[in-house]
Amino acid sequence: MKIEELINNNYNKLNENDIYILKYILQNKTECFNLGITELARRCNVSKTTILRCIKKLGFEGYSEFRIYLKWKENDLDKTNNNIVEKLIIDINQTINYLKDRDFTEICKLIYNAENIFVYGTGAPQRVVAQALKQTFFAANKYLYMIEGEGEFEGLIDKITKNDIVIIISLSGNTTSLESYTNKLSLKGVEFISITKLINNKLSTKTQYNLYATTSEFLLKSGSEYEAFTIFYILIEVLFRHYINYEIDMKNSKLKNEC
Incomplete structure (x- = not known):
């Protein structure tokens, strides 16, 4: 202890x-x-x-x-x-192996067909990841609306429709306020994607669209705990590349049907 x-x-x-x-x-x-x-x-x-x-x-x-x-x-x-560098490498490798085996088709389809895409991070580091996600998809002319805090999320829920999707980024997936938001979204038939660390969590049980990253905590000399978000950027990049491939497939399929 x-x-x-x-x-x-x-x-x-x-x-x-x-x-x-x-x-x-x-x-x-x-x-x-x-x-x-x-x-x-x-x-x-x-x-x-x-x-x-x-x-x-x-x-x-x-x-x-x-x-x-x-x-x-x-x-x-x-x-x-002494093992923190080794732990990071293990976390990266585990996440990459998970992402290699993950089928992204349904998630990419959801993003592709959405009228509006909202992204929400539960804390300051999560919001930085959300901002990176927004900037990455902007390169493909896909605009993501950042939800800046709980108050804004609460105010937007009534305006979000079943034609929209929400991407929620939470390290633990157990943030108390999320339960109220996800319940309201589900009642309206709004699909959402959860991005969390690879643990059992409440958020991931509320949706079939889940993405995970493996992260490990370690102690600083001050006694406080540190957990890297770096691996979430790898996840974002992999998701984006799968989405680009999905877009290309949709375009080719459309051209084939027109011929």
Whole structure:
């Protein structure tokens, strides 16, 4: 369990001094596992007893055990992050293998026949991916309307018809607000395409038109999690190229019928 989780689990036991001490430790993890209790107390301007009481509230017997835990977690992070490049390559290869086997015909047909195409990203990184999707399809004279936020989505739902489609980009596919939007779209007979990471998620169960990318999280030194969206751009490029091929097939089929 990470130190942040320990703090969250025991937060109701902590007083103002404890929170101050733990905030200092979180901001200086690498330094703190090398500090003795006397030096940490000096830096936090509290007594050694206050430090010890704080540590015990997290479930540790003493300060030495806490230091060992901090060092172990830091080393564990280093070992994990040694493999982050390898993880990225694995994620890319898994996504490419999935995309190679995926039949894009029905999704391309949906895009080709749509009167209007709306694209929505659930967060800031997802909106960047949505913008890239819009720009990519613009090269084929296919215009995608960006939905800028939940308020705009809510306002547009009544205007979207069953002749339109919506492309929804969500990392987890479990964003709470999406359920309301997808239910309303389904009731109106509006088809939508979900683009998510390759996990079981609510969004992908609401539509037969799903695209996935494999992504892995890793920890930064700050303790925060990072997950790359790079692989979603590969997915977009593959989708676009399949669409171009579909357009060519439709054009050739039309010419053949006219002859």
